[in-house]
Amino acid sequence: MSKISNLNEIDSIKVHWSESEYINNVLCCDENSDIEKEVDVFAFDSIISQASKEISSGYDKTSLSIKLKSGLQWCFESKFHITSRTSNLLELLNVGQ
Numbered sequence: 001m002s003k004i005s006n007l008n009e010i011d012s013i014k015v016h017w018s019e020s021e022y023i024n025n026v027l028c029c030d031e032n033s034d035i036e037k038e039v040d041v042f043a044f045d046s047i048i049s050q051a052s053k054e055i056s057s058g059y060d061k062t063s064l065s066i067k068l069k070s071g072l073q074w075c076f077e078s079k080f081h082i083t084s085r086t087s088n089l090l091e092l093l094n095v096g097q
Contacts (some may be wrong), residue, residue, distance in 0.1 A: 003094045009068050010041045016063035016077055022051040023062060045089040052086040059083045066093070 004010065015035045018024055026047055027035045039047070051060065059081040066074040086092050 004066075004068070004074065004090060007041050007045060007090060009070070010074075011067045011069040012038055013041055013044055014038045014065040015044070016065065018051075018060060018062040020051045020054070020060040020062060020082060022054050023047060023060075041089070048082060048086060048089045048092055052082050052084055055082065055084045057084070 015023070015027055015037055017029065017034050017036075018027075024033065024035070027037055027039065029035045061079045061081055063077050063079050065076045065078070068074050080092050081095070082092060086095075
């Protein structure tokens with residue numbers, strides 16, 4: 001996967017599930033901890049910023065599918081690790097890129 005340089009490159013984000021209690025509460029997961037919702041890119045950026053503040057150690061995995069405005073399916077049901085050092089969505093997506 002190539003780096004995403006700007007949130008405006010993203011057409012859609014679908015959140016499948018998360019280990020983050022904050023994300024689950026905000027996006028209302030079901031009884032199986034599944035979310036399966038498309039979320040506004042900039043709203044999700046704020047959600048990630050807040051979720052990272054609630055992590056004291058380790059990480060919370062979150063499964064995402066992301067499609068870019070170019071039409072490229074950037075990732076499909078990929079796991080990302082939110083840590084206490086994750087400051088925003090771009091940082092989360094570009095770790096290791």
